[in-house]
Amino acid sequence: MGNQNIRDEVNKILSSSTDTTVTVLSSLLLVQDEIGYIPNEAVEEIGSFLKTSINEVWGVATFYTNFRFTPPCANVLEVCWGPTCHLKGAPDLISGVLKQLNLEEEGDSQDKGISVRYNTCLGACQQAPVISVNHALRGNVKAFEISNIIDFVADSNS
Numbered sequence: 636m637g638n639q640n641i642r643d644e645v646n647k648i649l650s651s652s653t654d655t656t657v658t659v660l661s662s663l664l665l666v667q668d669e670i671g672y673i674p675n676e677a678v679e680e681i682g683s684f685l686k687t688s689i690n691e692v693w694g695v696a697t698f699y700t701n702f703r704f705t706p707p708c709a710n711v712l713e714v715c716w717g718p719t720c721h722l723k724g725a726p727d728l729i730s731g732v733l734k735q736l737n738l739e740e741e742g743d744s745q746d747k748g749i750s751v752r753y754n755t756c757l758g759a760c761q762q763a764p765v766i767s768v769n770h771a772l773r774g775n776v777k778a779f780e781i782s783n784i785i786d787f788v789a790d791s792n793s
C-alpha cells in the first residue's frame with residue numbers, strides 16, 4: 636500500500652467509527668484491527684484527525700505492547716489466553732504453537748509466514764480454548780491439533 640493509500644485508508648477507518656467517544660487508543664485499535672499494524676502514516680493521520688500531537692499518539696501507541704509497527708506475516712494466528720481459555724487448556728496450545736513455530740513468545744515466524752499473537756478474550760469463551768486463524772475462530776481446540784492447523788496454514792502460503 637502506498638503512503639497516500641495508507642492515509643486514505645486510515646481516514647476512512649477513523650471516519651467510519653461508530654464509537655461515541657473516539658480517543659487516541661480507540662483509533663489505534665481500529666487501525667490495527669483493519670490494517671494489521673500501525674504504519675507511521677496512521678500515527679500522523681490520527682494526530683490530525685483528533686487534533687492532537689504526533690508525540691501524544693506515539694506515546695499511547697508505544698505504551699501498549701499489543702501494537703505492532705511493521706506489517707504482520709501473511710497469516711495471523713491468535714491464541715486466547717484469557718481466564719476461561721487458560722482454565723480449559725490454553726497454556727498447552729500456546730506452548731504447542733511456540734514450539735512448532737520456533738518462537739520464544741508471540742511474534743513472527745517468517746519461514747512459515749505466520750504471525751502469532753496472544754489475545755485476552757476472543758469472545759467465544761463457551762468454546763474455550765479458542766484460537767483464531769486469519770480471523771476465523773476455532774473452538775474446543777486440542778493441543779494435539781495444533782501441529783495440523785499450523786501445517787495447513789503454512790501450506791496455504793505456498
Ligand code: FES
Pocket residue numbers: 715716717718719720721755756757758759760761763764765
Ligand atoms: S477467555 Fe478465551 S474466548 Fe474468552
